[in-house]
Amino acid sequence: MDRFVFLTVYGLSRGAIYAAFALALVLIFRATRVVNFAQGVLAVVSAYLAYSVSGATGSYWLGFGAALVSGLVLGAVVERVVMRRVEHAPPLNAVIVALGLVLLTQGILGMIYGNQYRAFPAPFSTVAMTVHGVPLMTRYDLFVFGTVLVLMLALAVLFTRTATGLRMRAAAFAPQVSRLLGVNVGRMLTLGWALAALVGAVAGMLIIPTGLGLHPTAMDLVFVSSFTAAVVGGLDSPIGAVVGGLVVGLVLSYVGGYLNSASTPLAVLALLVVVLLARPGGLFSASTARRV
Amino acid sequence: MSRSTLLRHLVVTVACGVLLFGLTYALDPFRDYQLATAAAYLCATAGLTLLAGQSGQLSLGQGALMAVGGYTVALVQNQFGAHNVTTQWALLGSLVAAICVASVAGAVIGVAAARLRGPYLAGLTLVVAVAVPSIGTLWHSLLHGDQGLSVYLLPAPASLGETFPLERWQAWLAVIAALLTMLALGNLSSGRFGRTMRAVRDDEIAAKLAGINVAGTQVTAFVVSAACAGLGGGMLAVLAQSVSPGAYAFTLSLNLLLAVVVGGLGSLTGAVWGSVLLVLLPWLADDLTNSLIHSPAAQQRLAGNLSLAIFGLLLVIVMIAAPGGIQGLLNRAGRRVRGRRERVAAYRAEPSAPDAQPHAPAASRTSIPNP
Numbered sequence: 001m002d003r004f005v006f007l008t009v010y011g012l013s014r015g016a017i018y019a020a021f022a023l024a025l026v027l028i029f030r031a032t033r034v035v036n037f038a039q040g041v042l043a044v045v046s047a048y049l050a051y052s053v054s055g056a057t058g059s060y061w062l063g064f065g066a067a068l069v070s071g072l073v074l075g076a077v078v079e080r081v082v083m084r085r086v087e088h089a090p091p092l093n094a095v096i097v098a099l100g101l102v103l104l105t106q107g108i109l110g111m112i113y114g115n116q117y118r119a120f121p122a123p124f125s126t127v128a129m130t131v132h133g134v135p136l137m138t139r140y141d142l143f144v145f146g147t148v149l150v151l152m153l154a155l156a157v158l159f160t161r162t163a164t165g166l167r168m169r170a171a172a173f174a175p176q177v178s179r180l181l182g183v184n185v186g187r188m189l190t191l192g193w194a195l196a197a198l199v200g201a202v203a204g205m206l207i208i209p210t211g212l213g214l215h216p217t218a219m220d221l222v223f224v225s226s227f228t229a230a231v232v233g234g235l236d237s238p239i240g241a242v243v244g245g246l247v248v249g250l251v252l253s254y255v256g257g258y259l260n261s262a263s264t265p266l267a268v269l270a271l272l273v274v275v276l277l278a279r280p281g282g283l284f285s286a287s288t289a290r291r292v
Numbered sequence: 293m294s295r296s297t298l299l300r301h302l303v304v305t306v307a308c309g310v311l312l313f314g315l316t317y318a319l320d321p322f323r324d325y326q327l328a329t330a331a332a333y334l335c336a337t338a339g340l341t342l343l344a345g346q347s348g349q350l351s352l353g354q355g356a357l358m359a360v361g362g363y364t365v366a367l368v369q370n371q372f373g374a375h376n377v378t379t380q381w382a383l384l385g386s387l388v389a390a391i392c393v394a395s396v397a398g399a400v401i402g403v404a405a406a407r408l409r410g411p412y413l414a415g416l417t418l419v420v421a422v423a424v425p426s427i428g429t430l431w432h433s434l435l436h437g438d439q440g441l442s443v444y445l446l447p448a449p450a451s452l453g454e455t456f457p458l459e460r461w462q463a464w465l466a467v468i469a470a471l472l473t474m475l476a477l478g479n480l481s482s483g484r485f486g487r488t489m490r491a492v493r494d495d496e497i498a499a500k501l502a503g504i505n506v507a508g509t510q511v512t513a514f515v516v517s518a519a520c521a522g523l524g525g526g527m528l529a530v531l532a533q534s535v536s537p538g539a540y541a542f543t544l545s546l547n548l549l550l551a552v553v554v555g556g557l558g559s560l561t562g563a564v565w566g567s568v569l570l571v572l573l574p575w576l577a578d579d580l581t582n583s584l585i586h587s588p589a590a591q592q593r594l595a596g597n598l599s600l601a602i603f604g605l606l607l608v609i610v611m612i613a614a615p616g617g618i619q620g621l622l623n624r625a626g627r628r629v630r631g632r633r634e635r636v637a638a639y640r641a642e643p644s645a646p647d648a649q650p651h652a653p654a655a656s657r658t659s660i661p662n663p
Contacts, residue, residue: 035411037418085612091410092350096553097611099352099546104604110597220542224422227415235411262430265423272419273404280407 002134007257008250013141014207015249016148021203021226022233022241023155024196029235031172031192033091035227037098038078040219041105042197043204046070048113050205051120051214060123067201075197079190109216122209144206151202152242155195168192221265225252228272233284240284247271297482305475312467321459325531326571328459331466332527333567335473337551338560339520342477344549345558346486347513348493349405353417355545356424357518358525360397361390362535363428365526366441373444380449383530387469390526391519398518402511421545425537440536443529466527473520478560480516489513543600550607556619565618574599 021039028036046067054063082101086093124143128135159165170178171188179185207222208214229248233240248271255267275283316324340354368386401420405413428435435441448461480486491499492509500506529535551570556562577599585591610617616624 029411035415037414082608082612089611089615092344092348093611093615095350095411095414096549097608099549100604100607100611102604103543103546103550103607104601107597107599107601107604110600111593114593115597220422224419228419231412231415260430262426265419265426266430269419269423272416276408276412276416277404280409280412 003257006128006135006137007253009137009141010257011250011253012246013137013144013249014210014253015229015246016144017203017207017245018222018226018229018248019242019245020148020151020199020206021222022230022245023152023238024199024203025226025230026233026235026238026241027192027196027199029230031168031189032083032087032094034083034094034098035235036193036196037095037223038101038105039196039200039226040204040223041102041216042071042074042078043200043222044109044208044214044216044219045074045105046197046201047120047204047208047214047218048109051118060121064123064205067205068198071198071201072194074201075194076190078197079193083193084186084189106216113214113216115216117213117215120208120214126210140209147202147206151199155199155238158195164191224265225249225268228268228275231272231282232275234282236282237284240282243284244282298479301475301478301482305471309467309471312471313464316460316463316467319460319463321457324457324459324463326575328463328466328531329528330567330571331463331470332524332531333548333551333570334470334524334564335527336521336524337548337555337563337567337570338470338473338477339517339524340548341552341555341558341560341563341566342481342489342520343513343517344552345556346481346493347489347510349510349513350410350414350549351401351405351417351514351517352414352542352545352549353401353420353424354517354521354548355540355542356421357394357398357401357521358528358544358548359424359428359535359537359540361394361522361525362529362540363435363441364390364393364522365529366443366535367434369444369530370441378446380446383446383465387523387526387530390522392522394522394525395515395519398515398521399511402514402518405514406507406510418542418545421542425540425542428537438537440534440539443533443535445530445533462531465530469523469527473523474560474564477516477520481560485509485512547603550603554606554610554617556617557615559617559619562617562619573602577602 021043024039025036028034028039049070050063050067052063053066054060057063078101082097083094086097122140124139126138126140128138130136157165159169167178167183168188168191170181171183171185172192175185178188203222203226204219208218211218225248226245229244230241231244232247233242233244248268251267251271252264256264312327316327319327336354336358340351343354344350365386368389369383372382372386401417405416408416428440429437448456448458452461481489488499488504488509491502491504492506496506499509525540528539532539547570551566552563553566554569555564555566574596578595581591581594581598585594614621
């Protein structure tokens with residue numbers, strides 16, 4: 001029972017990060033109908049920058065700030081320089097371009113930092129606190145829950161309570177009409193990518209200290225889990241992404257804890273196949289008519 | 293497919309075979325090994341270009357299916373080794389087994405994939421590519437985890453002479469496999485099945501109205517492509533004489549996609565250019581760094597990473613600037629030359645004709661599927 005409680009908290013904590021990362025995927029998918037396969041590697045770039053800044057200044061929080069800023073800038077640059085050029089091409093092209101970015105960035109990171117794992121410290125203790133002798137959660141888990149909660153509230157406020165958020169939703173929902181109404185759709189897309197990369201960078205900063213460390217491919221498995229989370233939620237629904245993230249986090253935690261940590265990638269695959277076979281558009285997707 | 297097409301494919305295959313046979317004698321063992329590697333890649337990329345380019349299903353799981361083929365060959369070959377089988381034909385048995393097992397795996401993925409479109413399909417196959425290598429770790433007693441298995445391989449037949457290099461023998465095997473794959477896929481794609489696939493790719497609903505079994509066609513394309521991946525993966529295992537999860541990691545799937553896209557999505561000839569590039573580019577990049585940079589630390593950091601970055605850059609640039617890939621550019625250049633020649637001929641025949649410009653057909657966008 002103790003183990004079950006611990007694994008549940010652990011799974012929810014990982015799930016919160018997957019939820020944030022899935023949310024970033026959903027943000028971009030809603031705006032452009034593109035799954036950003038380069039999301040993980042962008043987060044890794046931010047994490048490496050944070051690593052360098054922290055190393056130079058000795059402060060974790062300066063590094064964290066650098067990751068946020070670099071996330072914003074990277075997202076905007078990638079949209080402006082690369083993705084905008086495949087916007088009107090078949091969707092396959094955008095997927096391939098994003099995968100090209102993955103290879104390019106991993107190559108560049110490897111050239112600069114080398115291909116060894118680097119220790120990436122957590123800002124809080126990762127030793128579990130005990131309640132009545134039961135190991136419950138770590139201070140780091142609390143930090144994760146707090147950060148993700150703040151992030152999601154900020155996004156919710158941005159999208160539902162501000163004029164910019166309204167413009168972004170309008171640009172994603174009906175680009176032509178919003179353009180006629182004076183919304184700068186291109187700028188909204190850039191902003192959307194920048195925000196998504198920011199969220200991705202936060203998720204990366206949160207999850208990398210819990211894994212093997214910093215490596216050009218550190219986010220590959222996280223991307224896979226978060227993509228599964230986003231698909232479970234329907235790729236189109238922010239609420240779905242959050243629920244999907246928590247579900248994936250719990251499933252992975254139970255599988256890793258009770259079975260075998262090597263089998264977690266297969267568990268992700270099984271979950272994805274089951275969900276897609278039951279509902280090819282994800283659990284939270286609305287039925288849509290296919291255009292003839 | 294008419295009989296003349298079949299004949300043409302056979303003649304081209306035999307001619308290529310003779311040419312490459314001669315080439316293996318002209319090359320030193322290291323080049324022979326590179327040729328063999330390119331041929332092994334070609335088996336997989338030809339299947340992938342058929343799947344992604346002609347049936348419109350983007351799969352990132354081709355590397356995982358190659359792993360299935362590779363491990364099957366390793367397990368079957370080692371059984372032969374344990375029972376002291378000394379005939380070269382045993383290898384044929386292992387490769388057929390690899391093709392069969394990979395086809396079954398491909399059928400399983402294909403049935404799930406036939407319900408999926410666009411990013412969902414790419415994502416599912418991505419998860420397959422990442423998850424399958426972890427089976428090696430999970431099933432440690434049989435597959436020996438990250439360390440992998442070594443593959444039992446007989447030396448080249450004694451009748452070829454004592455000094456016959458193993459690499460040349462491997463090149464022969466791989467080239468034969470690649471030529472047979474190309475012949476089979478060339479016939480498939482120029483025949484009824486090819487037309488069916490392209491119809492499904494271009495407009496599913498129209499294809500369905502025309503009486504085509506859409507899901508069946510998609511699953512069949514997946515199985516064909518998986519069979520090719522199984523053969524290619526098995527061939528890679530025979531070349532390296534070992535298999536490990538690292539050799540079939542997710543990067544392999546991305547590299548195969550790169551080869552197919554840069555060569556020209558949907559074109560079998562393009563797959564040839566792509567596979568050659570896949571072998572030559574890392575080697576050229578390493579050569580370049582070794583000749584330009586002398587500090588061993590920097591060399592070690594650049595090793596592999598430089599070619600990775602070049603691969604990525606190529607993929608982005610090709611997709612944005614020339615979505616038809618190398619084969620698309622070649623086709624365009626060929627049409628321009630032919631058009632000029634025809635114009636000159638028409639002018640000579642009738643100099644007064646004002647508009648003696650036979651326009652090349654504006655098509656050729658067909659290489660980009662529209663799922």
